[in-house]
Amino acid sequence: MTAPLAIPPRFAGTDFTWGVATASFQIEGATEADGRLPSIWDRFCATPGKVLNGDTGEPGCDHYRRWESDVELIASLGVDAYRLSIAWPRVLREDGSLNEKGLDFYRRLLDRLAERGVQRYVTLYHWDLPQHLQDKGGWLNRETAYRFADYADRVSRALAGRVNAWMTLNEPWCSAFLGHGNGHHAPGLAHPRYAMQAMHHLLLGHGLALPALQAGDPAARRGIVANVGRGTTDGAREADREAAQLYEVMHNAWVLDPLFLGQYPAELQRLWPGSEPLVLAGDMAAITRPIDFLGINYYFRSNLRSNGAGGFVDMPLPGVERTQMGWEVYPQGLEDLLRGFRARYATLPPIYITENGMASDDKVVDGHVDDAQRISYLERHIAAVARAAEAGVDVRGYFVWSLMDNFEWAFGYERRFGLVHVDYATQQRTLKNSALALKAFLAARRR
Numbered sequence: 001m002t003a004p005l006a007i008p009p010r011f012a013g014t015d016f017t018w019g020v021a022t023a024s025f026q027i028e029g030a031t032e033a034d035g036r037l038p039s040i041w042d043r044f045c046a047t048p049g050k051v052l053n054g055d056t057g058e059p060g061c062d063h064y065r066r067w068e069s070d071v072e073l074i075a076s077l078g079v080d081a082y083r084l085s086i087a088w089p090r091v092l093r094e095d096g097s098l099n100e101k102g103l104d105f106y107r108r109l110l111d112r113l114a115e116r117g118v119q120r121y122v123t124l125y126h127w128d129l130p131q132h133l134q135d136k137g138g139w140l141n142r143e144t145a146y147r148f149a150d151y152a153d154r155v156s157r158a159l160a161g162r163v164n165a166w167m168t169l170n171e172p173w174c175s176a177f178l179g180h181g182n183g184h185h186a187p188g189l190a191h192p193r194y195a196m197q198a199m200h201h202l203l204l205g206h207g208l209a210l211p212a213l214q215a216g217d218p219a220a221r222r223g224i225v226a227n228v229g230r231g232t233t234d235g236a237r238e239a240d241r242e243a244a245q246l247y248e249v250m251h252n253a254w255v256l257d258p259l260f261l262g263q264y265p266a267e268l269q270r271l272w273p274g275s276e277p278l279v280l281a282g283d284m285a286a287i288t289r290p291i292d293f294l295g296i297n298y299y300f301r302s303n304l305r306s307n308g309a310g311g312f313v314d315m316p317l318p319g320v321e322r323t324q325m326g327w328e329v330y331p332q333g334l335e336d337l338l339r340g341f342r343a344r345y346a347t348l349p350p351i352y353i354t355e356n357g358m359a360s361d362d363k364v365v366d367g368h369v370d371d372a373q374r375i376s377y378l379e380r381h382i383a384a385v386a387r388a389a390e391a392g393v394d395v396r397g398y399f400v401w402s403l404m405d406n407f408e409w410a411f412g413y414e415r416r417f418g419l420v421h422v423d424y425a426t427q428q429r430t431l432k433n434s435a436l437a438l439k440a441f442l443a444a445r446r447r
Ligand code: IFM
Pocket: 023, 026, 171, 227, 297, 355, 401, 408, 409, 417
C-alpha cells in the first residue's frame, strides 16, 4: 500500500485543480494515420544525429489507437483534469480545411473524458508544426502567425463546448530558442536573430488566436503556457549576479514581458546585439490581449557565472540532487519565480502549474515501479507552490508532467517522465508508486 502524496492543506480542497499532462507528438504515434501530415518533428527525427538512438514519433505510446484504455487510466487516478495537445498536422489539411477524420479522434477523446468527469485543458501548439508551413519559412515567416490564428479559429469552432480551457502555445521559449537559437529542437536552426524573430511570430500568433478562440468557443477559458527557469549564482562578483539575472531575463522575461508589459526586455540586446525582431504596428497590442490564466512549467534551477563578455555561462553545482535529465532538483526556485512574477506583472492572471515533474530511469520489478525520488520531488514542489500561494500568488491548479513515459524530444524514449511506466515493445502500462501516491491523495480528498 503506497502512502498518499503529502499535500499542504491549502491545496487539499476540491477548489484546486489536480491534473496530468501529455502532448500529441510525444504519445500519439500513428504518424501517418487518417491523413495526418508530416510535422517538423517527423522531419527532425528522420535527420541522422538529431534524436538520441534515432528514436521517432513511432510508436509513441500508441495513444491514437489506445485512447480508450488511456482515458480509463486517467479517470482511475481520480484527477480533476487532463492536459493534452492537438496535433495541427492531424486536423488541418495543407489548404487549411479541416481533416474530419483527425478531428474525430479528438472529439471522441474529449467526449469520453467528459463522460468520465475529467476536465479538458487543450494546447493548440505543442511544437508539431506542419512541415509544409516550415517549407515556407515556419515561424520565421510572419504568415505562420496568421495560419496559427486560422487553425485556432477552425479547431475551436469544431470542438466548441468540449474544452474547458484552451492554451495557445506550449513553451514558446523552447520553440524559439531550442528550435531556432541553438538547434537542439526542430526545425534545427541556430542563430539568435532567428530565435528572436521566431519568438515574435509565435507570440503574435498567440495574440491573434485569442479573439478567434473567444469567438469560436466563448465558454472556454484562454491562456498560454510558459516554461520558466530559476537562475542563481555561487559567484561572488557583481558580474556573476548580473549573469544570473540575465539568464532569467533570457528564459522568463523574454516571454512574459511582451505578454504583460508589451515590450521585449532591453537586456536581450546586450546578450544578442543586433538581433531585434521586426515588430509591426499593432503587434504588441495583440500580444498583450488579456488572458484568463497563465500556465507555468517549472523543472530546475541553473547556476550561472559571468562569461566575462556581458553574458552568462552555466556552471553546474557539484553535489546537488539531480534527475535523469541531469537537472537540479530545486523546489525553492518555483516559489521564488512565482513570487517574482507577481511582483513584476501587475496584470498577472491566475496561474496553473501546467507542468512539473522529473525523469528517472524507472524499471518494473515484480509488477511495481519504485520511484521514491519522484514522490519526494512532487511533494517538495507542491509545497513550494503552496508557499507562493500563502504569499499571495493566485495559483489554481497543478498538473504533473507526465501522465506516462513518452517521447522526450531530442532524448527519445530513454528519459522517463511518467507517473505510469510504458513498455514500448508491448505498450503495457504500469502505475509507478508515484501514480499510486497521487491516486491515494485524490481518493482521500474526495471522501
Ligand atoms: O517533455 C517536455 C514537454 O514536452 C514540455 N515541457 C518539458 C517536458 C520535459 O522536458
